[in-house]
Amino acid sequence: MSNSLNKEKLDSILRVDHAGETAAAKIYDGQLAILKNTPVGPTIQHMKDQEQEHLDTFNKLLVENDTRPTALLPLWNVMGFGLGVASAVLGEKAAMACTIAVEEVIGEHYAKQAEILDDEHKDLKSTLIKFRDDELDHLETGVEHDGKSAPGYQLMKAVVQMGCRTAIKISEKI
Numbered sequence: 001m002s003n004s005l006n007k008e009k010l011d012s013i014l015r016v017d018h019a020g021e022t023a024a025a026k027i028y029d030g031q032l033a034i035l036k037n038t039p040v041g042p043t044i045q046h047m048k049d050q051e052q053e054h055l056d057t058f059n060k061l062l063v064e065n066d067t068r069p070t071a072l073l074p075l076w077n078v079m080g081f082g083l084g085v086a087s088a089v090l091g092e093k094a095a096m097a098c099t100i101a102v103e104e105v106i107g108e109h110y111a112k113q114a115e116i117l118d119d120e121h122k123d124l125k126s127t128l129i130k131f132r133d134d135e136l137d138h139l140e141t142g143v144e145h146d147g148k149s150a151p152g153y154q155l156m157k158a159v160v161q162m163g164c165r166t167a168i169k170i171s172e173k174i
């Protein structure tokens with residue numbers, strides 16, 4: 001018996017990644033709504049543009065693989081935008097703390113997925129590794145912009161990461 005991924009597992013990977021990139025793009029949209037015309041605006045815009053590229057890739061992959069998106073896409077849109085706005089309202093450091101929290105989880109998530117993909121899915125595997133690198137760049141950006149010194153950093157990180165991990169679990173299934 002082959003240990004290659006079945007269609008169900010592949011669908012689950014594409015669905016959760018599409019959901020995550022939808023939310024990621026919305027988080028940066030929300031942050032830009034508040035911080036666009038500040039010194040950190042172009043940095044956030046750059047991350048937003050990369051999330052949009054990631055999202056475009058998964059939109060294409062969903063169509064190619066005949067995979068339906070998560071049923072909760074509208075929810076992730078609203079939650080992502082809300083998290084972006086809420087973090088940015090607290091200031092630039094809080095926005096960057098949010099980035100650190102989110103990107104750490106997404107980076108780990110892509111690394112784990114890439115690990116289970118074999119040669120049969122080497123294109124997808126290299127896409128996920130490339131995206132993981134982008135997410136880790138975003139994490140680094142958050143650190144460089146002093147996200148870790150945001151007031152309440154540890155608590156905020158814990159709450160945001162718990163939310164991300166829950167959203168991942170849900171989007172893998174529905």
Ligand SMILES: [Fe+2]
Nearest residue numbers: 021024051054
């Ligand atoms: Fe991304």
Ligand SMILES: [Fe+2]
Nearest residue numbers: 103134135138
């Ligand atoms: Fe990212």
